[in-house]
Amino acid sequence: LGGITDENGQVLPLHEIMKSLVRTGRIVISMEDAYIIEGVLGGNVTSGRKQGMNAARLLLAYQHGKPIVDLPPILKSPNAWIFDDRSLQRYGIDLPDDIRSQAVLLHPRPGFYEQFRTLILGMLIALGVSLLSVVTVSIIFLSRKNRALSLAQHSAESANALFHQLAEQTRTWHWEVNAEGLYTNASDLTEAVTGYRPEEIMGKMYFYDLHPAEGREAFKTEAFETFARREHFRDLENIIQTRDRRLIWVSTYGIPFLDSNGNLAGYRGSDTDITERKRAEEVLSEAEVRQRTILDNMPFLAWLKDTEGRYIMINQQYAKSCGRTVDQVVGLTDLDIWPRELAEKYRADDDEVMETRRGKGVE
DSSP, X not given: OTTOBOTTSOBXXXXXXXXXXXXXXXXXXXXXXXXXXXXXXXXXXXXHHHHHHHXXXXXXXXXXXXXXXXXXXXXXXXXXXXXXXXXXXXXXXXXXXXXXXXXXXXXXXXXXXXXHSOOOOSSOOOOOEEXXXXXXXXXXXXXXXXXXXHHHHHHHHHHHHHHHHHHHTOEEEEEEEETTOBEEEEOTTHHHHHSOOHHHHTTTOBGGGGXXXXXXXXXXXXXXXXXXXXXXXXEEEEEEEOTTSOEEEEEEEEEEEEOTTSOEEEEEEEEEEOHHHHHHHHHHHHHXXXXXXXXXXXXXXXXXXXXXXXXXXXXHHHHHHHTSOHHHHTTOOHHHHSOHHHHHHHHHHHHHHHHHTOOOOOO
């Protein structure tokens, strides 16, 4: 690939080659980890580094006097499942559980809180989202309605504060059950979440006993089917009925463990109280509908881009100006939509806004 040249005879760097392949619209699957760049999907890839390490270990053993015939064979493949999660999301690919459990995901998609930290009400607002890193969101808007923007920003900041509060109040209790689902261990936080003391659960209650009577059998059947397949429980949202008869939402994670004969001995995992988050999701869902209604009824153009220039959200007026639908524009850049000269001008305007942190209005 390093020998590919452009129309002027210049050798193209690897990332430009891969970017050109991705732009063709085809799904690009790599056979080496070094090529999982610029939107390449990935796959079961080989690693030059791991292969080199294996060869180095054999060489060192040989140099230290071990005969070649006694060198240990390499039985474990250095290949690994590696995927670009952005590409998985882009192409709508859902990995099978057996592959996802052992795969390395590059550029993992954001979780719930990261997705909803930024709220748009009325005009266009960008909030900096900070978990492991700070993402600067460029806000460009075309409007004189400064009062509407101020009200929308206040609403978004209030929602952001709510998410911080919800994150601080998240509660998790850890458990262990045997192959029949009977609790054999429970952490000290059990009572804080379920209302039951650990000793009231261990050896006395099955996991499905905490589920409401309505739907309990279906929940039990589905869980034991997972037991039979020895699969992991990942972010399984379900309902627990507490000791005082309250219904709370929990997110369940669990992994199987085996006995000395290789038979299923049980599961170890945790339940996290996500009741407040579920309520917040309902509020956000209603807010998104209101926001979209407000945004689409504005008589002027409005949009939101990320720092790479991709459109995150636009209103109907902007979509019409592009001659496309909203869904057709989201995810694209100006270079995908406008002539190069105009697209480069828009990009220069974006850079100016991000540098000065000041909106740039257009009559």
